[in-house]
Amino acid sequence: MKQVERDAPYAEVLGERRHLLSLAFRMLGTVAEAEDAVQETYIRWYRLSEEERDAIEVPRAWLTRVAGRVCLSVLASARRRHEFYVGQWLPEPVPAYAFPAGGLTADDPLEHATLDESVSTALLVVLESMTPAERVAFVLHDVFAMPFGEISEVVGRTPAACRQLATSARRRVRQSRARRASRAEHDEIVRAFAAAARTGDLSGLIAVLDPRVVLRSDGGGVVTAARNPVLGAEKVARFLLGALRKNPEATVLEQETPDGLGFALWVEGRIIGVVTLEEASGLVTHVRMMMNPHKLTLWNAP
Structure with a gap:
């Protein structure tokens, strides 16, 4: 087998880095933590045997699920870490072009506007008020259009429970968005x-x-x-x-x-x-x- 053919799967996986950073930033709120989560995701990929990697039909889906689990674990300890932060902790503001999301499916103009602002400090503050499971479910489904069946594998709950998590999170986002001006x-x-x-x-x-x-x-x-x-x-x-x-x-x-x-x-x-x-x-x-x-x-x- 030619070297370029052997390297092709790795190029495909490394090409998902921007997608994974975009996902992790919305879940964690800082670029540094997002980069750490993506690095951990890749470490888990390279720890797989060659046979295990070959059995993964869609590497992007596998990487997304693993990144979600990594972020869920980080979020579980985030509040305790913030207690030791010097002064006020705020989500990191980023340029609008920094982390574009994919898979937006909303038809409601209000909801779509909210999703388009999914890297705004205002929305990230709202996400900080959610439970880790709510935040992960909302980001994966409402921003990245992941089906609840797959989200259930990330958060360890039934698809129906994941749907309720996303609904609860969406309600908070809508309430916050409705209070703001155009x-x-x-x-x-x-x-x-x-x-x-x-x-x-x-x-x-x-x-x-x-x-x-x-x-x-x-x-x-x-x-x-x-x-x-x-x-x-x-x-x-x-x-x-x-x-x-x-x-x-x-x-x-x-x-x-x-x-x-x-x-x-x-x-x-x-x-x-x-x-x-x-x-x-x-x-x-x-x-x-x-x-x-x-x-x-x-x-x-x-």
């Missing part, structure tokens, strides 16, 4: 927020913030960030304006994100922070600031 309204609110922040207009900034607004900042113990959530319109406004005054070298520019329009903080040609906003009823309800450089690698990739 993309055009979101961007208008963001620009009003930016105008007030750039001019140091405290009252103007407070006016675009919900009275119960919450700001969370993730520095991971690597850079300075608020260790606890900042609550309330006036406190959030003062925190933001104070942060800008303390960093006069930073340039704040509008940045498209999966959450809609947001901001990138630039210093000497590099992005040192990404800010995303969530709104409801014309006011900003959540400000999420990612300052941890380990969670900004894709923004500064060549």
Whole structure:
């Protein structure tokens, strides 16, 4: 047998790396953990005997199921690991093009819009509130169109139980999505927020913030960030304006994100922070600031 023929199956398997990263990121919320999960998936593939690999008719399906099991195991310990995280833990914001999903099948425009935003920080925060089994079932079925019969092999439950898990998860996603404004309204609110922040207009900034607004900042113990959530319109406004005054070298520019329009903080040609906003009823309800450089690698990739 020619060498190229022997290598063909391995090329096919390695070609699934982007698909597996896309899957694992939605399940785990950080690029580093997604990469570790994909590496573990490949390790399990190469541990198979040649006969076992030859018996697998569709390597992509096998790899997807194994990656799902690996992620399920990681999620089971995630909450405990987050307890030891320095400061606020947030999902990693990524460029919209970073992890495209395949197999979207939704007919409902609201549901399809939700799926298209399946790498947004807002949705990843919702996914964090789910049980590991709910999250895996939702991602595999609603984002990657895997049948419940196959999902049952991943989570170790019946297809009917997996359908209920996905339904419960979908309900949470819909409730979150229904509270948010349209993309055009979101961007208008963001620009009003930016105008007030750039001019140091405290009252103007407070006016675009919900009275119960919450700001969370993730520095991971690597850079300075608020260790606890900042609550309330006036406190959030003062925190933001104070942060800008303390960093006069930073340039704040509008940045498209999966959450809609947001901001990138630039210093000497590099992005040192990404800010995303969530709104409801014309006011900003959540400000999420990612300052941890380990969670900004894709923004500064060549």
